[in-house]
Amino acid sequence: MYVSRFNNYETTTTVEKKPRGRTKTLSLDKPGFLEFFSGSGLVSHALARHFSLLWANDICPKKALVFCGNHEREKFHRGSITAVSGLDLPPAALSWASFPCQDLSVAGKAGGLQASRSGLVWEWLRVMDEMPAPAPVLVAENVVGLVSRQGGRQYRQLHAALAERGYRVGAFVLDAVRWLPQSRPRIFIVAARQTVKTPPELLDAGPNWLHSKAVVAAARGLDDWLWWKMPEPRPRSLSLSEVVDWDAPCFDDAAAQKTLALIPASHWRRFLASGLQAAPGYKRIRQKRQVLELRFDDVAGCLRTPQGGSSRQYLVIREADGARVRLLTVDEIARLMGAPASYKLPGGYNDVYKAMGDAAAVPVVAYLARHLLSKLAAALSSEERALTLKAPNPGGPGQAPG
Ligand SMILES: C[S@@+](CC[C@H](N)C(=O)[O-])C[C@H]1O[C@@H](n2cnc3c(N)ncnc32)[C@H](O)[C@@H]1O
Numbered sequence: 382m383y384v385s386r387f388n389n390y391e392t393t394t395t396v397e398k399k400p401r402g403r404t405k406t407l408s409l410d411k412p413g414f415l416e417f418f419s420g421s422g423l424v425s426h427a428l429a430r431h432f433s434l435l436w437a438n439d440i441c442p443k444k445a446l447v448f449c450g451n452h453e454r455e456k457f458h459r460g461s462i463t464a465v466s467g468l469d470l471p472p473a474a475l476s477w478a479s480f481p482c483q484d485l486s487v488a489g490k491a492g493g494l495q496a497s498r499s500g501l502v503w504e505w506l507r508v509m510d511e512m513p514a515p516a517p518v519l520v521a522e523n524v525v526g527l528v529s530r531q532g533g534r535q536y537r538q539l540h541a542a543l544a545e546r547g548y549r550v551g552a553f554v555l556d557a558v559r560w561l562p563q564s565r566p567r568i569f570i571v572a573a574r575q576t577v578k579t580p581p582e583l584l585d586a587g588p589n590w591l592h593s594k595a596v597v598a599a600a601r602g603l604d605d606w607l608w609w610k611m612p613e614p615r616p617r618s619l620s621l622s623e624v625v626d627w628d629a630p631c632f633d634d635a636a637a638q639k640t641l642a643l644i645p646a647s648h649w650r651r652f653l654a655s656g657l658q659a660a661p662g663y664k665r666i667r668q669k670r671q672v673l674e675l676r677f678d679d680v681a682g683c684l685r686t687p688q689g690g691s692s693r694q695y696l697v698i699r700e701a702d703g704a705r706v707r708l709l710t711v712d713e714i715a716r717l718m719g720a721p722a723s724y725k726l727p728g729g730y731n732d733v734y735k736a737m738g739d740a741a742a743v744p745v746v747a748y749l750a751r752h753l754l755s756k757l758a759a760a761l762s763s764e765e766r767a768l769t770l771k772a773p774n775p776g777g778p779g780q781a782p783g
Contacts, residue, residue: 412474412758412769415516417462417505421447421736423720424477424522427746431755435471438462443728447736450725462504467511474758474769476516478505479741485526485535493535499523506542517574517765518757519543520749522741525554525568525595533599539570544605548572549579551607552599553591555749557742559614562621563681563717565742568596569749571609571757578760583753585610611752621679624716625659625696631705640695640706643673651677652697652704659698661709673697681709681717686738687731719743 411433416425419437421444428434438458439445445459458465484496494500502521509515521539528536536552543550550572557565573579585608588597592608600606632640643664644652652660655677662675663682675697676682687693696713698705709717711733715726718737726733761769 412761412766413471414475414477415470415473417476417478417508418480418501419448419457420444420479420739421726422451423718423724423737423740423743424479424746425452426720426724427741427743428475428477428750428754430747431750432475432758435473438465443732444736444739446727447725450727462501462508465504465508467508467515468513470508470512472512472514472768473516474761474765475518475520475754476505476509477520477522478502479522480505482524482526485530486524493530494538502539503542506546510546514765514768515546515574516769517577517761518754519548519570519572520754521570521572523568523570525566525593527568527570528552528554528593528599529595533595533601536568536570536599537603540599540603540606543570543572544603547575549575549605549607551609552596553609554593554596555591555745557719557745558680559617560619560744560748561617561717561719561742562619562624562679563684563742565683565745567741567745571607571749571753573607573757576762576765577757578762579607580756580760583610583756584608609753611748614748621661621681622658624681624713625698626710626712627698629707629710629713631698631707637704637706640673641697641704643671644675644697645672648673648675651675652699657699659696662695662697663692664695684714684717684734684738687734692738693734714738719745 411431413435414428414432415435416437419425419439420441422437425434425437434452434456436458437448437452437456438460439448440459440461442459445457448457480502481498484492484499492499494502540550550570552568552570554566554568557563587608589608589610590613591611631637652675657677657679660675660677661681662673664671664673673695682694684694685692694709696707696709711726711730714734714737715724718740719742720737726736
């Protein structure tokens, strides 16, 4: 039994391990799940307490290495979703898709769900349509831009497509900052087939803590909308200072001077007055000048995929006679995503940053699995349950990562 480095959040404190450190994911009494766009496997890791991984897919060879280093390799199928046929997939209780966000994020171009990357969500639905028995519970996860942009128009397209297929659907926002010192709001769309007898305690009469203004606006007037309900988590106990490697090497004097010079004077003043030992920050362009903007709420900014050097997060550390500065370390990045210390992260700095920057935070998914998804799976009809608990037939051997 491995005990996670962090024990402040439920459901990830202990993780059963197989030999060679892989997450134990198959148990015949757990409902099965399929993971599309599985990336580095943090979703599969977080679901493992309540669900058995049957099949996973991603196109990226580097992320495949991370996935296969931590999960059963034979369940993983590398390649484009466009080449996946639903006829080859095992029946499952749950189908999860953390589909690409580039066309939906605030920073991205405005292509939305019709663009080539975020539009892959339609491929997920195409695969579901091809399955003789599509999963009765679906989850799609993405950035909040999916509901907040264009007054929810993007979200409504997806909602309509799910409702047409016989699902009742609700969306909500969970921010990883409730569990981890990282601001990472994400939208979760949870759909249950109309045949699922949803327990009344999972539903509210109207918006609750899960529903942002943008979600409420996007939901207005929609058929088959559900106000999902879960208990509010306890206040976070993990602070940024517990995540920081205080002894990690910092930039040399020349590089430090150059980087610290980018901090606006107002941010220096706030840092000095804050009493904080360390402040994270991103480089940004403001009025055509590059600046290093710090935050002072003892929380890291949202990790994202590094494109070039500009989207990597810095840490400024106070010293008696000034300050040191460096990039976040690989271990800090993994901790900020809630990955356990045993989670294998092969590759160089940028590979790890990319694998984690794209991922879903472990305690968020674990919370959702515990308080909503496992309860929906338990409410499946006996026929649906029997089908999704059947020994898996994962459609050919798993493919090697690289
Ligand atoms: C938002 S990330 C999901 C990350 C994942 N949930 C995790 O925890 O690491 C989107 C993923 O979609 C994958 N992807 C992009 N295009 C794809 C395609 N055509 N077929 C399959 N996967 C694709 C990317 O490699 C990336 O890992």
